[in-house]
Amino acid sequence: MIPRALVTRYVTPLREGGSLPGIVEADDLGTYVCKFRGAGQGLKVLVAEVIVGELARAIGLRTPRLVALELTADIARYEADEEVQDLLTASLGLNLGVDFLPGSFGFDGELPEDDTDAAKVLWLDAFCANVDRSWRNPNLLLWHRNLWVIDHGASLYFHHGWAGGVTDPNRFANQPWDVSDHVLRDHVAGLADADAEISKLLSRDVFEDILELVPDEWLEPVPGADNPLFLRASYVEFLLARLGTRQWLPGGAA
Template identity: 65%
Template structure:
């Protein structure tokens, strides 16, 4: 599992985020962006954050360190803002912490990544069906002059269908990806080349090590998926089915 720490102070809400993330301090003296388990979108967005973020990191892309943050009752009790207090109270237990990158700014195109890195990011987003990396919502931070990937909660949308439909890797494998509004589309050199380089890295071992990072209690049972390890296996099978079928989703290159 990801490293676990404990929140010591709620600092402030992050106004820009749609999911009302906040900034907290923790007992390791770090500062983190907190994605709350009690926010409207539920636990599945936290799972997507971990799976896609850690997959990106394993492939060599820059992602802020992810941690599991235990939020305990006293932090909520002494919060003055009622809306925040409700969110904190609904989020007691394990939340997602993302290492805060001080002095970072939102990607605006003024410091584009190399064409190779851009193609890797585009490939990752197409593979994981991440629709949330567009010009209106880049979810890329520039920090120490490098692009850092954040906010993968919208990826892997298929799991929201699990409670009603159960798992279906073949369906995900065949789902197209619309790259037309992707923020790095015009910088990405050669998505097919990125696929050739990156697809072989998605070994069963790598996928197992990434799914193992998700806390058991975030993996909600669904029909046919009645244990955390059954859910981990289902995610692995979805990745494997999709990576084997690039003709369905791999974007064409700029070149």
């Protein structure tokens, strides 16, 4: 699974997002943006962050390193902000850490010179049904003159419908995706080339390797898939089903 570290200090909240992530320091000497298990969206958001973040890495996009952060009661006890203390107390255990990129800038519409990643970002978001990369919230950073993708928790919405058991992967496989609100929609012409390149990089083995990175503690049992092994297999089948179609890709198959 992704590496583990122990939170040693809560630094400051990031109030831009509704889930109130925070900057923390850990015993591996790293500084991370911590996505908390006790936030309103729950553990499935952390699962989506790992799966889609590692998919981004697998297809050649830049995305920050991920770790699993162990949060203890001592950190919450000494937090003065009542709202933050409540969140920390609700998040004891394993949370998600996203490597902090010091000095990075939010995306303002201007891509780095010779950028070839915009169409890949579009492909990734279409494949994972990400609905949260608009001008209101681009979830893109510029760091060292390169484009970085962050914040994938609004992807893979299908698992939010698993309360009664794992649903049919074919429904997700055939679900179209709307590009009209995407911050990089002007690069849709590059999707055919991106699809041809990326399709060679993904397979069952790749999906299985990525799911192995998700901590067992975040894989909540559902009827018919009551342990991490079955849940991982379910995610793999959904991703494979999606990869086998192109109804979701603006413009269709390459």
